[in-house]
Amino acid sequence: MKSTGSFEFEGINHQSSVPPFEQLKSQVIERVRTGSLLSGTKLPTVRHAASSVGLSVNTVARAYKELEEQRIIETNGRLGSFVRASVDEFADRMRDAAERYVEEALACGADEKRAALYVEAAFSAKLRE
Numbered sequence: 486m487k488s489t490g491s492f493e494f495e496g497i498n499h500q501s502s503v504p505p506f507e508q509l510k511s512q513v514i515e516r517v518r519t520g521s522l523l524s525g526t527k528l529p530t531v532r533h534a535a536s537s538v539g540l541s542v543n544t545v546a547r548a549y550k551e552l553e554e555q556r557i558i559e560t561n562g563r564l565g566s567f568v569r570a571s572v573d574e575f576a577d578r579m580r581d582a583a584e585r586y587v588e589e590a591l592a593c594g595a596d597e598k599r600a601a602l603y604v605e606a607a608f609s610a611k612l613r614e
Contacts, residue, residue: 492516492526492568497538505540509548514557517568528558528566 494512497505516522528549529537535545549566552558560566590600 492522492528494529494534494538497540499539505538506544506548506551509534509538509540509545510552513548513552513568517557522568524568526568528568530565 492513494509497508499505501508503511513522513528528534531542531545531549534540535542538545549558549560553560553566556569558566559569586604587600590603595603
């Protein structure tokens with residue numbers, strides 16, 4: 486992915502009840518949502534981010550991992566981590582996928598409760614992989 490700029494984290498509120506890794510995730514998501522962090526923007530390395538905000542490498546790595554799982558960022562080996570897509574793009578993809586699933590579930594005769602059970606089972610199975 487080609488970089489369209491860089492990003493630095495703001496400080497972390499260590500007195501907050503919100504865990505530091507959640508604060509890091511929120512900073513990225515909020516900036517993507519407002520358009521100040523565009524697709525292709527390079528994030529600092531885990532070590533650099535940890536050093537700049539006074540957190541452990543593991544805390545920053547957890548935030549990055551969860552952002553990757555949510556498909557907000559992607560990591561390309563030695564090239565680093567980049568913003569993947571805007572939150573609006575992500576929301577649109579999820580909404581489209583949900584609509585397709587609901588149409589298929591209804592065609593199979595499933596009601597909302599039964600369809601939701603299949604989604605939960607699929608998530609559980611995927612997380613165990």
